[in-house]
Amino acid sequence: MKPYRANVMVCAGTGCVSNHSLEIKKAFEEEIQKRGLADEVQVVTTGCNGFCGAGPIAVVQPDGIFYQLLKIKDIPYLVEEHLLKGRPVPRLMYVPPEEKIHIPKMNDIAFFKGQMLVALRNRGMIDPENIDDYIARDGYRASAKVLTTMTPDEVIQMIEASGLRGRGGGGFPTGVKWESCRKAKGEPRYVICNADEGDPGAFMDRSIIEGDPHSVLEGMVIGAFAVGSSEGYIYVRQEYPLARERLVIAINQAREYGLLGDDIFGTGFKFDVDIRRGAGAFVCGESTALMASVEGRVGEPRAKYIHTVEHGLWNKPTCLNNVETWATIPAIIMRGVDWFTSIGTGDVSENPWGGSKGTKVFSVAGKINNTGLVEVPMGITLREIIFDVGGGVPKGKKFKAVQTGGPSGGFLAAELLDLQVDYEQLTEAGSMMGSGGMVIMDEDNCMVDMAKYFLTFTQDESCGKCAPCREGTLRMLQILQRITDGKGTEEDLVLLEDLSHYVIDSSLCALGGSAPNPVLTTLRYFREEYEVHIRDKKCPARVCRQLNVYTIDPNLCVTKGHGCGVCRAQCPEKAIVGEKNKAHSVIQDACKKCGVCYDVCKFDAIQIS
Amino acid sequence: MPKLSIEDLEKISERVRRTTLLREGAGRAKVTVHMGTCGIAAGSRKIIDTLLRLVEEQDVKDVILTTSGCAGLCSREPMATVELLQEAPVKYVDLTEDKIRRIFLEHVLGGRPVQEYALAVGSERTQ
Ligand SMILES: Cc1cc2nc3c(=O)[nH]c(=O)nc-3n(C[C@H](O)[C@H](O)[C@H](O)COP(=O)(O)O)c2cc1C
Numbered sequence: 212m213k214p215y216r217a218n219v220m221v222c223a224g225t226g227c228v229s230n231h232s233l234e235i236k237k238a239f240e241e242e243i244q245k246r247g248l249a250d251e252v253q254v255v256t257t258g259c260n261g262f263c264g265a266g267p268i269a270v271v272q273p274d275g276i277f278y279q280l281l282k283i284k285d286i287p288y289l290v291e292e293h294l295l296k297g298r299p300v301p302r303l304m305y306v307p308p309e310e311k312i313h314i315p316k317m318n319d320i321a322f323f324k325g326q327m328l329v330a331l332r333n334r335g336m337i338d339p340e341n342i343d344d345y346i347a348r349d350g351y352r353a354s355a356k357v358l359t360t361m362t363p364d365e366v367i368q369m370i371e372a373s374g375l376r377g378r379g380g381g382g383f384p385t386g387v388k389w390e391s392c393r394k395a396k397g398e399p400r401y402v403i404c405n406a407d408e409g410d411p412g413a414f415m416d417r418s419i420i421e422g423d424p425h426s427v428l429e430g431m432v433i434g435a436f437a438v439g440s441s442e443g444y445i446y447v448r449q450e451y452p453l454a455r456e457r458l459v460i461a462i463n464q465a466r467e468y469g470l471l472g473d474d475i476f477g478t479g480f481k482f483d484v485d486i487r488r489g490a491g492a493f494v495c496g497e498s499t500a501l502m503a504s505v506e507g508r509v510g511e512p513r514a515k516y517i518h519t520v521e522h523g524l525w526n527k528p529t530c531l532n533n534v535e536t537w538a539t540i541p542a543i544i545m546r547g548v549d550w551f552t553s554i555g556t557g558d559v560s561e562n563p564w565g566g567s568k569g570t571k572v573f574s575v576a577g578k579i580n581n582t583g584l585v586e587v588p589m590g591i592t593l594r595e596i597i598f599d600v601g602g603g604v605p606k607g608k609k610f611k612a613v614q615t616g617g618p619s620g621g622f623l624a625a626e627l628l629d630l631q632v633d634y635e636q637l638t639e640a641g642s643m644m645g646s647g648g649m650v651i652m653d654e655d656n657c658m659v660d661m662a663k664y665f666l667t668f669t670q671d672e673s674c675g676k677c678a679p680c681r682e683g684t685l686r687m688l689q690i691l692q693r694i695t696d697g698k699g700t701e702e703d704l705v706l707l708e709d710l711s712h713y714v715i716d717s718s719l720c721a722l723g724g725s726a727p728n729p730v731l732t733t734l735r736y737f738r739e740e741y742e743v744h745i746r747d748k749k750c751p752a753r754v755c756r757q758l759n760v761y762t763i764d765p766n767l768c769v770t771k772g773h774g775c776g777v778c779r780a781q782c783p784e785k786a787i788v789g790e791k792n793k794a795h796s797v798i799q800d801a802c803k804k805c806g807v808c809y810d811v812c813k814f815d816a817i818q819i820s
Numbered sequence: 821m822p823k824l825s826i827e828d829l830e831k832i833s834e835r836v837r838r839t840t841l842l843r844e845g846a847g848r849a850k851v852t853v854h855m856g857t858c859g860i861a862a863g864s865r866k867i868i869d870t871l872l873r874l875v876e877e878q879d880v881k882d883v884i885l886t887t888s889g890c891a892g893l894c895s896r897e898p899m900a901t902v903e904l905l906q907e908a909p910v911k912y913v914d915l916t917e918d919k920i921r922r923i924f925l926e927h928v929l930g931g932r933p934v935q936e937y938a939l940a941v942g943s944e945r946t947q
Contacts, residue, residue, distance in 0.1 A: 279930060320940045322893060328944055335854055335891040335901065335944075346829050347836035355826045414857075414894075421856045422889020453857050469823030476826065582895035 216251040217294060218272045219243075223256035227266035231283075232256075235267045238286040243294065252294050271299075278303045322581050325600040327554070329570045330378075330538040331586045333423040339457050342464035345425040351470050353541035354432040358478045363393060366437040366544075373543045373551040374559030374568035379405050379496075379533025380617075380646050380721070382634040384563035385540075388530060392438040392520040395528035400440040402431055403505070403524065403531040406447040406454065407489050407496035410617035411668060413648040415572040416534035418584050420447070420454040423538065424461035428471065428484060430537030433544060435482040438530045443484040446501055448491045458486055493618075493672035497720050498523075498531050500674070511676045512720035533646065535572055543569075555589035556633045567633035571644065575601050577651040578608065587632070594628040597651055608653040612736070616645025618665045618672075619725035621732030622658065641732040643725070657754035658737040659744055662729045663691040669726035680723025683714035687730060694741060695755040697748040704741055708734060756806045759819045763787075763808075765794030767816035778808035778817065848882040849928045852901040856890030862897035863916075870917045874924045883928055896939065902927050913939040 221227075221236040239254045267281045276299045278289065285303055292298045328334060337344035345351070357366055371386025392400065404427060408416040420427060431443050447455050462484055465471040473481040487505045489495045495510040502524045504510035523529025543551050552559060557566020567589040573596065576582050580602030587596060593613055597603065604610050612622045615632075621642030623630065630636055634644050652661060670684040687710050693699050711727035718724045734741065743749050750758040768774055769792070779787040779795055786802040789795025795816075797808070809817040824832075853859070853868045871885055891899050896913035902923060903909040910933045912923055919937050927933045933941070 280925070315940050323940065323944050326892070326944065331892070335852065335888045337888060338886050339889050340887075343832050343836045347833040349833075351824075351829055352826075355829065359826065418856055418858075418890045451857075453860070474823065477823065580895075581893060583893045584890060585892065 215253040217253075219252060219254045219294075220270045220272060221254060221256050222266060222268040222270075227268055230266045232267035232269075232281075234283060235269065235281050235286065238283050239269070239290065242287050242290040246290060246295055248290070248294055276304060321599045322583070322585075322602060325591070325595060326586050327570050327588050328586050329542050329554075330419060330426070330535045330572055331422070331584070332542060333426065334418075335422070337423065339422055339424055340460050342425060342461065342468060342470075345423070349545065350425055350541075351429055353544035354429050354436075354470070355476055357433050357436055357544060358476050358480055363437045363439060366433060367393060369548055370437070370540070370543065371563060372548045372559075374555070374557075374563060374566055375536065375539060375543060375551070376563075376567065376634060377533055378535035378539070378571065378646065380643075382567075382644055385532060385536055387563050388520060388532070389434065389437050391518070392528050392530040395521040397521070397527050399442055400438055400528040401524045401530070402435045402438060402440045402443040403501070403529060404431055404443070404445040404534055404537055405496060405498070405501060405531055406445055406451070406534045407501060408448065408451075408534075408646065409491070409493035409496045409672070410646055410648045412574065412576045412650055413617060413646055414574045415584060415647050417451050417454050418574075419534050419538050419572070420451070421457055424454075424457045425465065426538040426541060427458075427534055428461060428465055430532075430540035431484060432471065432475065432482055433540050434530060434532065434537065436480055438528070440530070441481050441483070443482065444487050444505055444524070445484060446487050446489055446495075446505060448489045448495075450491050455486060455488070462486070492674070493669070494674045494720070494722050497722060499720070501531065502529065511674045512722070514719060535647070539569060556631060557635070567635070567644075571632070571647055573647045573649045575649045575651070577649075578604050578610075578653040578656070579651040580605050589633050590631045592629050592631055593623065596632065596649070597628070601651070604651065604653045608655065610651070611654050611656055612652045612658065612661075614642070614650045614652070614661070614665070614729065615648070616643035616725075616728075617648045618668045619643075619722070619728050620645045620648065621728045622652075622661065622736060623732070624736035627736075641735055642728065655752055655754070657695075657750050657752040658733045658740045659691065659695055660750075660752075660754045662733045663688065663695060665729040666691060666726065669722060673722060673726070677717075677719035677723065679714050679717040680719065680726065683710055683718075684723065684726050686710060687714070687727065691730070694744050695750070696757045697744070697755075699741075699745040701742075701745060703745065704734065704738075753819045756804050759804060759806065760799070761797050761802060761804065761806065761808055762818050762820060763789075763795050763797060764816045764818050765796070767814055768794045772812070772814035772816055775814075777811050777813075781807050781811050783807065847884040848905050850884040850886065850903045851924075851928060852886050852888045852903075854889065854891040854897065854899045854901070855887045856894075856897075858890055858894035859897045859899065864898040864900075866917055867898045867900060867915050867920050870920050871924060874921065878929065880929065892944075893939075899939075902933070904928075904931060908941045909943060910941045911939045912937045 219239050221232055243249055243252050269278045289300055292300050333348055367386055367389050375385045376382040406416050471483050492510050494500045495504045497512045498519050500510040500512040519529050552568050555568040559566045570586050570588050572586045574584050585600050610625055612624050614620050614622045623642055637644050666688050670688050673680045675681045690703050690707050711731050714723050714727050748758055774791050774793045784801050784803050786798045787795055853864050855864045898915040899913050901909045901911050923934050
């Protein structure tokens with residue numbers, strides 16, 4: 212008997228059979244018969260190929276071509292092409308992973324390549340609702356090490372030597388704070404985690420808690436041991452329901468394992484954590500307002516000369532740190548001071564303010580291609596964050612400014628793109644590290660309008676306790692409004708600057724103490740934009756509508772829009788006239804410059820000049 | 821539940837590594853859906869629901885489904901990571917129910933990554 216030229220080996224494992232491979236076999240046989248290939252090609256069934264997911268599977272030998280996910284209707288074509296004409300059908304073929312398909316490597320992608328994960332070390336890797344996942348990635352080893360082999364002073368020394376500075380805003384050296392708290396008189400002592408995160412557009416802390424809540428709890432256990440506390444609070448804003456839910460789960464799991472509670476690791480050390488919900492007031496992120504809120508009082512700050520490390524929550528010594536600060540602690544304990552100080556800028560061996568060590572998480576938003584959360588080494592340039600990691604400005608627009616540090620951070624212009632991101636250099640440039648918000652603006656953003664936008668936020672969030680902040684920011688806002696309405700004067704700029712300094716110098720807390728930053732930095736880097744608003748009554752970015760003149764291009768209106776009349780119908784002032792199929796026009800005297808016509812015209816016929 | 825000792829931490833780690841990291845016998849594939857607020861807002865619940873349905877429909881027993889937090893690239897959510905035994909994980913972005921269905925069939929079951937939807941292969945650099 213003549214040997215067969217080819218074998219079609221149809222998988223008849225359970226998986227493939229349940230995917231109708233026997234019908235596929237029958238279809239092969241019928242088609243082969245029909246084509247008169249029955250003497251040349253044999254159809255056989257095989258046992259399971261182990262690739263059940265790709266079934267029904269057929270392998271054509273001797274070519275060794277592996278076909279997958281076959282359907283009855285594929286068979287005639289397959290037989291004709293491959294078995295009759297000798298041309299394998301790529302569409303139906305399985306390509307083994309090695310020779311496929313180019314997918315870039317994680318580290319070839321700039322977004323990931325430029326990052327260095329410390330606080331976010333477990334991001335995307337663990338199930339945040341399962342403590343075992345955290346433990347499997349060396350979780351709670353740092354608290355074990357601290358509790359069983361170190362003294363509180365050794366822990367404090369280590370954190371001091373690491374140069375870690377608070378990630379929540381002020382950049383205060385964490386070790387120094389812990390030491391003052393430990394030395395302060397009074398019992399009990401408290402540790403608090405600040406998860407208020409009130410900055411618009413910031414989501415670092417939320418993401419850490421949602422993705423890795425135990426890293427924060429473990430950090431707090433270590434801090435509590437160092438300062439001598441047995442009671443901690445996490446202050447989370449009401450608007451973070453998922454973060455809170457995962458924290459509750461994490462706390463319960465940690466308690467169940469005895470990683471929180473009495474006699475942790477059998478050392479006699481006890482510490483437990485409770486959650487307090489904030490109502491979402493920006494000022495409640497400020498340390499003293501936060502503590503007032505935890506106590507159940509109105510969230511208002513008090514003067515700074517009474518230190519919270521001595522007289523904090525319920526007037527007891529209290530150590531407050533930010534979420535990211537807490538999450539970084541276990542990494543420092545495990546990896547050591549030398550590792551941490553090898554990342555970042557400056558020298559902290561003599562002076563804890565002497566440099567910025569480690570990494571910082573930023574939420575990058577605004578006019579940027581890769582909106583998201585990035586963790587980068589301190590000392591990276593703004594340019595690297597925005598253009599490499601962030602992927603640059605979308606739609607080929609020109610970069611104009613970046614605002615760092617949250618609503619009261621400053622705006623930095625393009626000429627500062629090579630600035631290294633660390634506490635000192637950002638402050639020198641008129642901005643700040645803040646908690647890590649980063650908003651990118653392009654040529655379509657008006658800097659006066661942006662300053663107004665952020666001042667509106669801080670003005671609104673001012674608690675009203677002290678006059679400089681309450682009244683000063685209001686007056687500043689009124690001036691900005693005047694300028695964007697085209698009613699500003701040259702003196703307004705001087706007045707704005709003076710007011711800014713008064714507010715900064717005399718406000719009770721850092722809310723007022725930093726709220727004028729957006730105004731001061733836009734005046735510093737974009738002064739001519741203010742001047743154009745005042746002198747020429749024009750907004751170069753065409754954002755400030757009161758300064759725009761709206762006209763209609765008669766040609767576009769007719770040829771493209773056929774005088775559709777939508778603008779006429781929508782104009783609240785009835786300032787647009789025209790008829791169907793004819794060019795419309797704006798009666799300038801009646802126009803209130805609301806810009807509705809510009810928004811509704813689908814044919815770009817409304818022109819701004 | 822008795823209190824954990826340090827040795828217990830090691831035992832838990834060992835157990836987790838055995839069951840959720842892909843080792844001999846445990847699973848053949850692991851799919852992680854990133855479910856931070858950004859992911860959920862972008863529709864990641866639908867993605868995990870679809871996966872659960874697929875696992876049931878196809879009656880697969882060796883695929884581990886799990887969730888995790890934000891993967892960092894919020895503007896490309898929903899995201900998922902597919903990891904096959906002895907292969908580098910592949911991250912998928914901008915997912916829809918249809919896309920995850922195809923990824924499940926072709927990559928998770930078929931072993932062939934879906935190039936069009938993939939962002940990258942490998943893991944992030946942690947320090
Ligand atoms: C108006 C205002 C809002 C603040 N909001 C926050 C916040 O949301 N989260 C935070 O961690 N710190 C915030 N801070 C800073 C805190 O007062 C405090 O410095 C910080 O939580 C200390 O932790 P750290 O040393 O770890 O940074 C805010 C400060 C001010 C003045």
